[in-house]
Amino acid sequence: DVKVTQSSRYLVKRTGEKVFLECVQDMDHENMFWYRQDPGLGLRLIYFSYDVKMKEKGDIPEGYSVSREKKERFSLILESASTNQTSMYLCAHTTSGATPGNVQFFGPGTRLTVL
């Protein structure tokens, strides 16, 4: 069974705080992704990584950074949280390298509220 874990299901932070969201997968997959999910907007890609220490910007990278020091772990960082970053954050990974169309497996999500 594929397993993706995210560090917290619910998180409440204050404006200006630094926030770390962590994602761990146990399938030895190269590609990992961070999305945010907002009502009516679907899922929007923030950043993705196709290997350790490699990262690429997605559609909405502003205000975020990422870290991939180990293959199984992909962290999303909000350097200075703002209220417009209140959202559901989803981590995902794919089954193999750069082949298009591989199925993405999603974690349970972290609902972040920034006050």
Added chain:
Amino acid sequence: AQSVSQHNHHVILSEAASLELGCNYSYGGTVNLFWYVQYPGQHLQLLLKYFSGDPLVKGIKGFEAEFIKSKFSFNLRKPSVQWSDTAEYFCAVIHNNAGNMLTFGGGTRLMVKP
């Protein structure tokens, strides 16, 4: 840039009604298409996918989708919905120049009345 449109944001049906959720995408090249489902309080799960071959794709739980290239569409269908189909449904597209980058539609919330 690639975009995906789901025309119905909220759909309410009675049990046994037929379902069709629309999905249109903007990219004209080769694409891979997906429908994901998110049941209340659960992870996103893959419902079905189209890569090539027969444009009518069958997925889990009696769902199917038809890829119509000329219409840039990949509509999801089920002939008879159940209360347990209450969920949010997302259409997603990868075009072959984008590696594994999925573009999602805005989602459709389906409520099935018992």
